[in-house]
Amino acid sequence: MNEFLMQKIRTLSVVRNKPALFLATAVLALLAGSAMAQIQSQHEEESDQVKAWQEQPVELPAAPDASALLHFDITPNTSQRFHIDPKALTVGTDGVVRYTLVAHSSAGAASISYEGIRCQTLEKKLYAFGRADGSWSRARRDEWQPIFKNAANRQHVTLAQDYFCRDGQVAGKSSEIINRIRSHRPLPVSGN
Secondary structure, three states: OHHHHHHHHHHHHHHOOHHHHHHHHHHHHHHHHHHHHHHHHHHHHHHHHHHHOOOOOOOOOOOOOHHHOEEEOOOOOOOOEEEEOOOOOEEOOOOEEEEEEEEEOOOOOEEEEEEEEEOOOOEEEEEEEEOOOOOEEEOOOOOOEEOOOOOOOOHHHHHHHHHHEEOOEEOOOHHHHHHHHHOOOOOOOOOO
16 A cells, blocks of 8 residues: 555656645655554553563561572582572562572571562562571662673572573472472473
């Protein structure tokens, strides 16, 4: 249809029929406006979908039981060993995998944190730090941050890529994720 209109405009411009040329120009302007409105509408729908996500309220779990922790390997190996508390690992209705992470340094120091990974955006969030008495101290900076694959501490990349996420979605129920970590069976490498 656009080629037809262009041919008519060329014909009209040759005969210098100004009212017809004006009409053809107005029709083209309407078509262009309609296309722009459609593009804008599609952009607004996509924007609404991104805005529609809302994080569910977070409840801090019980302190981890050291005898029940599940070890997971990270590559390359670091001077720290990382563990997940299987009792605290949950998959939220908001698509966030929340878990208690316990890191042990080679010197014997331990740090405990309650965190979340959002597979859709490949982001992490720190909710709280564990104290020696089993209580939690809420993180002051609890914002979503991107997970970088080249980070020095690769525990978040390993959890997201090998155990939690597949193609921007959570890879199964919490029980399936726990079984993968327990049996040291990472997800197969995605074809994408």
